[in-house]
Amino acid sequence: MRAIVGSGLLDVTDLPDPVPAPGEVIVDVAAAGVNRADILQAAGKYPPPPGASDVLGLEVSGTVSAIGDGVSGWSIGDEVCALLAGGGYAERVAVPAPQLMPVPRGVDVASAAALPEVACTVMSNVVLTAHLGPGELFLVHGGSSGIGTHAVQLAHALGARVAVTARNQAKLDTCRELGADIGIDYTAERFDDVIAAEGGADVILDIIGAKYLQQNVRALNTGGRLVIIGMQGGIKAELNIAALMSKRAAVIGTTLRARPVTGPGSKAMIVAETVARTWPLIESGHVRPIIDSVFDLADASAAHARLDSGDAVGKVLLTVS
Structure with a gap:
């Protein structure tokens, strides 16, 4: 099969077809x-977890073609999407059965590749960890990103007030179309200051990390929850513990890729x-995959450049033909 292995150049190479182990499809x-x-x-800065494939790719969509021992509930020919620890930039991938999801009704199989990472990330952090509730103020940094566009829609569907940061008016306008109530151009x-004037955020979903820590804590409401899922702005910052305690607030850091399968x-x-709570919202039209651009597998370098540019609105996908 054709696949792209990191790190290094994003060249397509030939690898043996995967064979399902027990519990895999x-x-x-x-x-x-x-x-x-x-x-x-690909830059050699984020090795896969122990035991994971060296092939790039953390999410796919496609069709079940083989089933390992001990797997039930899935059949050959099922259209699925899947969360991965690696292996997605390939013609075929072995997936632990518990990480499979059906393609939601109303979504075509290719577009479903835009869902697993964002839907599972937002569900695990915003709902299961931070417990965002109706009427609360939710701030998501990078509102026009893949995670951001999904988080805006889900939080709006849950009845929260939604605020976003983005770097220009066009991106903020897109976020408002998806359900954001407050748009903040972080370059201006x-x-x-904006969130404090609104009474403080009950939940903040942050992809920046160190650079935003002090401002995030200041922006929190009493009892607020800051969930950090990225480190684009660095890994070390000074935390004002007194400010955190005075608000009875929480700072939480989480990851998804290295979690155990079960x-x-x-x-x-x-x-x-995610399937129980988010899929019905997708099938009813309240949440939809937002796709910026689609590239062929052989054009993975261009796809990475598009995402790395910061210009993408929503997800960048690779198709396998």
Whole structure:
């Protein structure tokens, strides 16, 4: 099969077809999502977890073509999408069965590749960890990103007030069309001033990390929850513990890729909750995949450049033909 292995040049190479181990299925890939983790891995800065494939790609959509021992509930020919620890930039991939999801009704199989990472990330962090509720103010940094565009829609569907940061008016306009109530151009104004004037954020989803820590804490409401899922702005910052304590607030850091397949806090649990809670919102039209651009697998370098440019609105996908 054709695949792209990181790190190094994003050249297509030939690898043996995967064979399903017990508890796994083989998916013939229609499309794969491109994520910042793939860019980092290709640059040699983010190795896959122990035991994971060296092939890039953390999410795919496609068709089940083989089923390993001990797997039930899936049949050959099923259209699926899947959360991966690696292996998605390929014609075929072996997937632990608990990480499979059906393609939601109303979504074509290729577009479904835009869903697993964003849907599972937002569900695990915003709903299962931060417990965002109706009427609360939710701030998502990078509102026009793949995660951001999904988070805006889900939070709006849950009845929250939604604020976003983005770097220009066009991106903010897109976020408003998806359900954002407050748009903040971070190149022209301080988001913590805007959010503080609104009474403070109950939940903040942050992809920046160190650079935004002090402003995020200032922006929190009493009892607020800051969930950090990225480190684009660095890994070390000074935390004003007194300010955090005075607000009875929480700072939480999480990851998704290295979680175990099954057990407490596992990918299986997150996938199941995502299908149960988010898929009905997709099928009813309240949430939809937002796709910026689509490239062929052989053009992975161009796809990475598009995502790394910061110009993308929504997800960048690779199709496998």
